[in-house]
Amino acid sequence: MAILTTVIGNYPKIGEGLTTPSIRQAIHRRDQKEMTDEILEKIFQENTVRVIREQEALGIDIITDGQIRWEDIVTPLAAKIQGFKINGLTRFFNNNVYYRQPVVVDKLVWKSPVTVETFRFAKSQATHTVKAVLPAPFTFAALSEDTFYKDEKTLVLALGDILNQEAKALEAAGASIIQFDEPALVFQKEKVALAIEGLRRAMAGLKVKKGIRTYFGDLEGIFDPLLDTEMDFIGLDFVSTEGNRRILGKRIISKALGAGCIDARNTKLEDPRKLKALIQELSEKTPQLYVSPNCGLEFLPYQSVGPKLTQMVQAVRECDGRAR
């Protein structure tokens, strides 16, 4: 089957030389009460269209809405789920990037869809497939502070049920692929059983393609239990460590494989020969390979994204022999 290209989720919100209104300035003006939320929303939409067009023009087969309203992968949901409040800044895994930590202060209740409206808008603007992206329950819990349930498993399962409601709403809105981001698992491998239990809840009853993306590390030692689940695809980071290349070794898997092959945390371009060899090698191990950057693109300055994705798409086309 053809190798497909995709991205993980976020895309630079601003960039020098863009003609769309700057999100940075717009948010600043809104915060200063010099701009209404309605105008800010229009600017978010214009920039969503921009990142959709850019991804399509660069040759990304399965795109996202660029998460341009999102500060990180958990707070946009936490802000709308009853029972959370949003606390002070804390570090986002091992990056020099920070997010406001959600705090569970009461029983968590999903009130209404959070991401559906923006998903619908993105889908209406795109010609390529738009995938929906949500945090996985375990990662959501790991990035939060819990002062209510005081039991990790209870929290993960509660989040699993909530994310399941959100995922079903996305499915009803026409999402054909739903991705759950699970970076926390690479730092807490001993909790794989709990993560899987959370994912089972989150994915229960979904008929669309569903799976996880992991990044910032590897799944060495915990890959098999993840293969032994109902999910359709598993995403691995082949840049941050060597571990994922080792776990694939000589084996062939029956699930689709998401493969983070270019480094979205460094501006340096990959060695084109090594990149091609990696993609070639991985394409022989799975019935369906999705090649992507290893993590979200917002760690990069805007100017680097075009050259990076161009290199990635080029390498895939050369491996694939596909004329597009």
Add this chain to the structure above:
Amino acid sequence: MAGLLTTTVGSFPKPEYLQRARDDFYRGKLTREKLNALEKQATREIIQKQEELGLDILVDGEMYRGDMVTYFAEHLEGFKISGLVRSYGNRYYRKPIAIGKIRRKAPVTISWFTFSQSLTKKPVKGMLTGPYTIMDWSFNEAYPSRRDFALALAEVVHEEALDLQQAGARYIQIDEPAISTRPEEIDLAIETMKIVTKGLTAKTITHICYGDFEKIYPQMLNLAVDQIDLEMANRDFALLDLFKKRPFTKEIGLGVLDVHRHDIDSKEKVKRGIKKALEIFTPEKIYVDPDCGLKTRTPEEAFAKLKVMIEARDEVRKELNMKPQLTERK
């Protein structure tokens, strides 16, 4: 009995006129000379303010620095500066990119050190950013590995540290806030710090923050410095309990002010922190300071917090019958 000297971690808030001038400079509306004159004015003011507050060891306030890593990268050969990347919320910064061999064309901080030390009889700390942190907070297009990159930076920071000592710095602080990010790389941070402080006779300090310190303790005691400065107030001094179990073998920079809060810390809390530290350390091993740099606070908040800190220190000294330290003289 001497001890419980007070100091700060490095940065102070920039006065409004300087912030405006920096904006104007980046928009091409103000010359480098005029900006520089205002940076000097702000430095004079902050030195004077620190003397008024009664701090024992001063800093130059970093009025001329933007980001603590980008500032050094802008002054070193081999770096260029990226387009904007988001740090959090709606905050963006320009991140350094190593594109060639990193070299120090000329001393980076020495003229500012000399200038600020000329304004006071109290000791001024030389302030550097450590090689591990510069590496971790930069893009790397030039070196084959993180280790190669960090080792190259270590040599450069070492040269700068030697020059600071030569210029009269008795205290040299090498900030490594990134050290706690990747516990698996603590050995690299130790290796590079050893290079930075090699042959220094000045008192050496490193500031580490954002910590999961438990994961790098006690290994972090192998950092080749005399003093480790840690944030304590933001976790209500819980870290000190860790040191009760496994002795902390260096001097401690005791963060007693939560710099990420707007409200002014209570004197009682600061005193409690100092007293808790005194259960483990002798007073001369304790340097009292805020958790982190003060540049994110308003000047009013920063000065009010420091006033509380110094009053708390004075009261603890009195309660313990400690003689006030003979003022540190250069």
